[in-house]
Amino acid sequence: MQALTPHVYWAQRHGEIYLRVEISDAQSLSIGVEENILHFKGKGHGAKGENEYEFSLEFLKPVKPEVKHKSTQRQVNITVKKQEHVWWNRLTKQEKKPLFLAPDFDRWLDESDAEMELREKEEKINKINIESRVRKDPFLGLKKGFLFMYNLVQLLGYSWIFVNMTVRLFILGQDSFYDTFHTIADVMYFCQMLAIMEVINPAVGLVKTGVMPAFIQVMGRNFILFVIFGTLEEMQNKPVVFFVFYLWSMIEIFRYPFYMLACIDTEWKLLTWLRYTIWIPLYPLGVLAEAVAVIQSIPIFDETKLLSIPLPKAIGTSLSFSYILQLYLVIMFLGLFINFRHLFKQRSRRFHTKKRKAN
Numbered sequence: 001m002q003a004l005t006p007h008v009y010w011a012q013r014h015g016e017i018y019l020r021v022e023i024s025d026a027q028s029l030s031i032g033v034e035e036n037i038l039h040f041k042g043k044g045h046g047a048k049g050e051n052e053y054e055f056s057l058e059f060l061k062p063v064k065p066e067v068k069h070k071s072t073q074r075q076v077n078i079t080v081k082k083q084e085h086v087w088w089n090r091l092t093k094q095e096k097k098p099l100f101l102a103p104d105f106d107r108w109l110d111e112s113d114a115e116m117e118l119r120e121k122e123e124k125i126n127k128i129n130i131e132s133r134v135r136k137d138p139f140l141g142l143k144k145g146f147l148f149m150y151n152l153v154q155l156l157g158y159s160w161i162f163v164n165m166t167v168r169l170f171i172l173g174q175d176s177f178y179d180t181f182h183t184i185a186d187v188m189y190f191c192q193m194l195a196i197m198e199v200i201n202p203a204v205g206l207v208k209t210g211v212m213p214a215f216i217q218v219m220g221r222n223f224i225l226f227v228i229f230g231t232l233e234e235m236q237n238k239p240v241v242f243f244v245f246y247l248w249s250m251i252e253i254f255r256y257p258f259y260m261l262a263c264i265d266t267e268w269k270l271l272t273w274l275r276y277t278i279w280i281p282l283y284p285l286g287v288l289a290e291a292v293a294v295i296q297s298i299p300i301f302d303e304t305k306l307l308s309i310p311l312p313k314a315i316g317t318s319l320s321f322s323y324i325l326q327l328y329l330v331i332m333f334l335g336l337f338i339n340f341r342h343l344f345k346q347r348s349r350r351f352h353t354k355k356r357k358a359n
């Protein structure tokens, strides 16, 4: 029995070729791609009745070797994947179209229609992805609402501190340095107590960032606020309180609104730039001011024996808290180094990915 050539219809998309071979009840099919040539062989009922049919097609551009086919009662459908997502001008390498080949008008699309189809498919996939992400976390709205409120309260607290201190500086000049603690401390206590949430939030996965930098930041500040300023009345009238509180509040009036906007998926470029830039001068200055406060408190702790640690009689009477403060000074610069590195990473991650997105 001499093999005949079946009618073959074709159509394409950017990534695939569709072939429809007009043979019904096809059997003993052998379909494969070798050296970019599709070889088809099979028995069935075609244009010239029951017979063996075969054909070969050399593709215009490279295709993947694996071929998918499905035989139905009426035809054999073949799908071949293109190596590259490009539109072909024709199907075969030879310019002259083989006689047995014709466009499959049931599936035919021109390039722009196929692009539209592709875009619609992508949009559908994106929509499904977004929907499934939203579905994955049913508390997302609640979490964002909580974070928004938290950041709003902190923003109000720190704005009050910053504005109050600035106004007092303008009105009273240097005199305002000496009673900062008595005017500001209550609000600062409130904000810094609340800031413990910043360690809890990443720990419970509410925000995606490290626990350690937040721990260093919050505990470092609270140590200065509650231990150095809070327990020593002698420290409360010192100008260093002004510098420490002013430097702390200066960053926070940019950081918290930045987070608030992030909670509602909004970004203001200038605010982002400020959040990720002004810590560069403020952080070392803040640590310096805190170090001055610690150094100034050392003789007071020595004198008053406040917070000194009792020792067994054989060793001595007590260990002055000033030794712990000296150790703390070292830890403080270690903390500065860790957080400085962390903030640098956050800064380059933020600006680097933004630039990549823009390209």
Ligand SMILES: CCCCCCCCCCCCC[C@@H](O)CC(=O)SCCNC(=O)CCNC(=O)[C@H](O)C(C)(C)COP(=O)(O)OP(=O)(O)OC[C@H]1O[C@@H](n2cnc3c(N)ncnc32)[C@H](O)[C@@H]1OP(=O)(O)O
Residues within 6 Å of the ligand: 147, 148, 151, 207, 208, 209, 210, 213, 214, 215, 216, 217, 219, 220, 221, 223, 247, 248, 251, 255, 259, 260, 262, 263, 278, 279, 282, 283, 285, 286, 287, 290, 331, 332, 333, 334, 335, 336, 339, 343, 346
């Ligand atoms: C007694 C024991 C003590 C032991 C510790 C001893 C250590 C002593 C060292 C002390 C040094 C501290 C000195 C310091 O007190 C001095 C000063 O503060 S001076 C003033 C200047 N300071 C600063 O600039 C630091 C400000 N603080 C911070 O930036 C943060 O606290 C810090 C933890 C350092 C970094 O923040 P984070 O890691 O969270 O980075 P990001 O802002 O980039 O956020 C990452 C992503 O999380 C999202 N996020 C974070 N928080 C929130 C929030 N509250 N609400 C909503 N979203 C939040 C944020 O949007 C980012 O998301 P995405 O990446 O998707 O954009």
